[in-house]
Amino acid sequence: MNQMKFRMTKAIAGLFLGMALTFGAVGPTTNAFGAAAGGWAKITLKNGTIVEGEIVRELEGIVWIKVKSGNSEETRMLTPDEVKSIDRDATSTPANTKEPAKTPDATKPEPAKPAEKTTDQPAAPAGASPANSESASQPHKSGVPRAAIITLGEGGERDMVGLYMMAKPLHDAIPMLKAENVDIVVFRVNSGGGALLEIQKLSDVIYNEYRKNFRTVAWIDWAISAAAMTSHAVEEIYMTPEGAYGACTGWSGELVAVKDRDLEQILFQMEKISTRGNHPFEIMRAMQIMEPLSATVSPSGDVSFYQDTTSGDILLNPKGRVLTFNSQTAAKVRFSSGTAGTLEELAKVMQLPEVEWVGVKKPGYLWPICKAEQMQMDFREKTARDDAQFTEYVQTLNAALSMGAGMDDERKARLAGKARECMNKIVSAVNNNPNLAIFKFSILPDKFREEWVEPTEKKIKELTKKEKK
Amino acid sequence: MTSVFARVGKVVGRTLAMAVVTLLASLVSVPQAVAQDAAPKRVYVIDLNGEFGYDISQAPIRQAMRDARNQNADVVIVKIDAKWEKDELTPLPDNVASFDELFRAQKILPVFADEMMREWPKPPRLVMWVKRAMGGPAFIPFVAPEIYFTSDGKMGGVGGIGVMLEGKGDEVVRQKQYSLRMARAEGFLIRGGYDPMIVQAMCRPGFLLSYRMEGGKPVFLERAPERPDEFALTSGLMGDSMQASVRGTTSSVLTLNADTARAISVSKGTADTLDDLIFQLGLSRNHQIVEGGSKRIMDNWKRDVNNASKEIKRILEEMAQGSEGGGMGGGTYEARTQSRGKQIRQLDTIINKLKTYEEAFGPRWHNVNGIPPQTEFELRREQLELQQLVDKK
Numbered sequence: 001m002n003q004m005k006f007r008m009t010k011a012i013a014g015l016f017l018g019m020a021l022t023f024g025a026v027g028p029t030t031n032a033f034g035a036a037a038g039g040w041a042k043i044t045l046k047n048g049t050i051v052e053g054e055i056v057r058e059l060e061g062i063v064w065i066k067v068k069s070g071n072s073e074e075t076r077m078l079t080p081d082e083v084k085s086i087d088r089d090a091t092s093t094p095a096n097t098k099e100p101a102k103t104p105d106a107t108k109p110e111p112a113k114p115a116e117k118t119t120d121q122p123a124a125p126a127g128a129s130p131a132n133s134e135s136a137s138q139p140h141k142s143g144v145p146r147a148a149i150i151t152l153g154e155g156g157e158r159d160m161v162g163l164y165m166m167a168k169p170l171h172d173a174i175p176m177l178k179a180e181n182v183d184i185v186v187f188r189v190n191s192g193g194g195a196l197l198e199i200q201k202l203s204d205v206i207y208n209e210y211r212k213n214f215r216t217v218a219w220i221d222w223a224i225s226a227a228a229m230t231s232h233a234v235e236e237i238y239m240t241p242e243g244a245y246g247a248c249t250g251w252s253g254e255l256v257a258v259k260d261r262d263l264e265q266i267l268f269q270m271e272k273i274s275t276r277g278n279h280p281f282e283i284m285r286a287m288q289i290m291e292p293l294s295a296t297v298s299p300s301g302d303v304s305f306y307q308d309t310t311s312g313d314i315l316l317n318p319k320g321r322v323l324t325f326n327s328q329t330a331a332k333v334r335f336s337s338g339t340a341g342t343l344e345e346l347a348k349v350m351q352l353p354e355v356e357w358v359g360v361k362k363p364g365y366l367w368p369i370c371k372a373e374q375m376q377m378d379f380r381e382k383t384a385r386d387d388a389q390f391t392e393y394v395q396t397l398n399a400a401l402s403m404g405a406g407m408d409d410e411r412k413a414r415l416a417g418k419a420r421e422c423m424n425k426i427v428s429a430v431n432n433n434p435n436l437a438i439f440k441f442s443i444l445p446d447k448f449r450e451e452w453v454e455p456t457e458k459k460i461k462e463l464t465k466k467e468k469k
Numbered sequence: 470m471t472s473v474f475a476r477v478g479k480v481v482g483r484t485l486a487m488a489v490v491t492l493l494a495s496l497v498s499v500p501q502a503v504a505q506d507a508a509p510k511r512v513y514v515i516d517l518n519g520e521f522g523y524d525i526s527q528a529p530i531r532q533a534m535r536d537a538r539n540q541n542a543d544v545v546i547v548k549i550d551a552k553w554e555k556d557e558l559t560p561l562p563d564n565v566a567s568f569d570e571l572f573r574a575q576k577i578l579p580v581f582a583d584e585m586m587r588e589w590p591k592p593p594r595l596v597m598w599v600k601r602a603m604g605g606p607a608f609i610p611f612v613a614p615e616i617y618f619t620s621d622g623k624m625g626g627v628g629g630i631g632v633m634l635e636g637k638g639d640e641v642v643r644q645k646q647y648s649l650r651m652a653r654a655e656g657f658l659i660r661g662g663y664d665p666m667i668v669q670a671m672c673r674p675g676f677l678l679s680y681r682m683e684g685g686k687p688v689f690l691e692r693a694p695e696r697p698d699e700f701a702l703t704s705g706l707m708g709d710s711m712q713a714s715v716r717g718t719t720s721s722v723l724t725l726n727a728d729t730a731r732a733i734s735v736s737k738g739t740a741d742t743l744d745d746l747i748f749q750l751g752l753s754r755n756h757q758i759v760e761g762g763s764k765r766i767m768d769n770w771k772r773d774v775n776n777a778s779k780e781i782k783r784i785l786e787e788m789a790q791g792s793e794g795g796g797m798g799g800g801t802y803e804a805r806t807q808s809r810g811k812q813i814r815q816l817d818t819i820i821n822k823l824k825t826y827e828e829a830f831g832p833r834w835h836n837v838n839g840i841p842p843q844t845e846f847e848l849r850r851e852q853l854e855l856q857q858l859v860d861k862k
Binding site: 403 | 586639643645646647651656659844855858
């Protein structure tokens with residue numbers, strides 16, 4: 001039996017906003033709507049763990065604390081249910097701390113220089129710093145939290161990670177969410193996976209930008225492969241009754257697995273992303289490779305995972321299989337915090353007695369469409385149109401460029417016009433979705449202009465160059 | 470009587486008058502309430518028959534469900550009798566592995582799930598009535614909490630998990646593919662309130678499952694029966710004998726028939742006629758069959774899809790015969806222009822039909838009929854326009 005055992009207490013994250021509003025300040029927060037971000041603190045959790053670091057944000061009882069994790073820093077979100085007390089003694093900042101904190105927690109920070117705190121601050125869009133975000137999440141007149149649904153993939157043909165589910169439009173949507181005073185972002189995931197190259201970018205946007213600005217929740221309908229690996233940066237996960245999450249094996253071509261060093265890199269990458277989501281890494285590992293997994297849930301709700309089939313009471317992944325959670329297994333081992341088929345059910349499992357879903361109700365949609373969501377839908381719409389017609393653009397362009405030989409100037413000019421029209425469509429498609437440069441031309445987006453646009457422009461000019469008579 | 474009333478005081482008189490009014494009101498309202506309760510339940514029936522994914526497709530089903538909603542149906546009965554044959558003379562055995570039709574079923578299921586919840590002011594009582602739900606259609610009944618079988622009903626033909634990709638690529642990737650497929654199928658059962666182990670037994674050859682009844686409910690056991698009150702649902706073997714295949718008694722994967730489905734509480738009962746079913750639904754004294762348009766809708770769809778299919782083939786034949794003269798070569802400029810114009814119109818017709826009936830014209834249809842993908846027609850059209858652009862009088 002593999003002796004390695006990972007013990008974790010899953011945050012049952014639903015609670016705060018509504019609870020805080022109903023019962024006043026829950027736990028050790030400074031005030032119901034928080035704000036007193038900044039400053040070193042030692043947080044004692046109800047399970048005895050001590051987490052020490054810089055509080056970067058507080059909102060309605062939830063605390064975001066930046067802690068050292070190995071050589072890197074990460075920001076953990078702690079819910080009022082988890083927190084027993086917060087010691088905000090300024091004298092215990094790293095510079096002043098002489099005695100190392102006695103804590104069994106792996107997240108115990110190493111002393112960090114104040115300057116590093118600034119420079120290590122994750123890249124955030126203009127106006128998206130935690131301090132600025134507070135202005136957007138001020139209490140509303142009604143005191144009811146505002147939540148928005150953002151879809152990641154929409155199933156069918158529009159679900160591929162890297163093409164329809166991308167970091168860029170998510171990043172671009174943040175100012176809109178702030179403008180609509182959104183407190184809670186619910187990512188509704190419906191994707192069968194896609195390109196590994198986008199996972200880190202998506203994870204970074206979710207972790208560094210969304211989780212620092214909003215209570216960020218994933219509502220999983222279909223998160224397979226890269227879609228699950230992306231969602232793994234979210235700590236608070238809910239599932240639809242038919243939801244599925246996992247099957248994260250990397251592969252290419254004729255079902256050929258990613259192997260050797262590449263595999264090790266992905267496994268390591270996902271260990272780090274598991275830490276971001278506060279998920280035991282063994283879960284993702286069993287989703288990536290054929291490693292068995294079992295678990296035991298203690299009467300107090302603690303879940304222990306074992307990388308074998310016999311040590312735990314619940315067999316999650318038999319030998320020789322790859323793990324995908326359904327909604328029942330995910331809930332059983334507390335990977336998901338609840339199961340919800342409708343918005344009303346979701347609000348209930350998120351423990352939001354009252355919530356204002358931001359956006360416009362549209363026929364055919366289960367949730368209101370906020371501006372940021374409309375942006376995702378428009379992005380996918382244009383990508384789908386461009387993706388479907390891309391071959392046509394390219395082939396027409398090439399045909400126009402190759403047909404000019406022996407023709408008179410007038411006809412060459414017509415062909416050049418057609419070629420330019422096609423080129424412009426391709427450039428517009430890549431501007432909307434930079435990854436099309438990779439998938440269609442095997443060119444990195446930042447090299448697209450240099451390696452494709454400029455040579456094509458040159459060819460078009462040559463086509464119209466008048467021959468000396 | 471008049472004198473008695475004349476002697477009572479004003480207050481008493483007013484009270485009595487109010488009591489009389491109240492009594493009268495209640496006398497009037499009681500029959501009204503009874504009448505409301507007694508209003509017959511409007512029952513709408515949708516027959517799904519023909520080829521799955523072609524005749525049985527989301528567009529006509531959606532249209533039929535909307536018709537049911539517009540008819541204020543209280544109960545919608547969906548009878549499934551899908552073709553399960555290699556060709557008209559060769560029926561398929563139960564253990565044929567058509568698991569991947571799940572992904573086709575996935576496009577139909579929302580019509581009975583999210584769309585129904587969204588589009589109906591009060592969602593109807595949805596009843597699935599299974600005669601032949603083999604292959605992709607086997608996943609559809611699970612969307613409803615109420616399933617009934619005909620006495621010869623069958624539901625299965627979705628094996629293949631663990632074996633369907635044998636010989637392709639690496640084992641870990643095959644396992645990934647099996648895992649995600651199973652999770653999706655399990656999700657459908659969970660949503661409908663069924664035990665996901667049932668679909669494991671239906672889909673994964675070698676998965677040994679038995680059950681026993683406890684308190685009127687089945688308890689599933691991932692092992693062979695060990696007691697007289699335990700019953701095997703699958704053999705645990707990877708395959709079946711030819712005899713079993715011919716006789717329809719295969720057990721490497723679970724095929725639900727009326728008895729088994731009833732025994733494990735998938736089916737709530739067995740009914741061979743609509744009257745039987747109505748009776749079992751408890752509506753025999755209080756229902757009204759709605760004469761909706763579902764038959765017309767389904768028939769029209771089949772007719773339109775077939776016509777579109779024929780039309781595309783006819784145009785392609787016509788184009789193949791008259792392809793000369795459209796290029797840069799022979800004929801006058803006017804003749805070439807006319808020829809290209811005709812071809813562009815023909816291509817537009819094909820493209821439009823492919824778009825309109827996209828859901829029925831899947832990869833299999835393209836393959837069987839030798840029809841290129843839509844993008845090829847769009848390219849051809851673009852080339853013709855280019856040729857026209859540079860042609861000279």
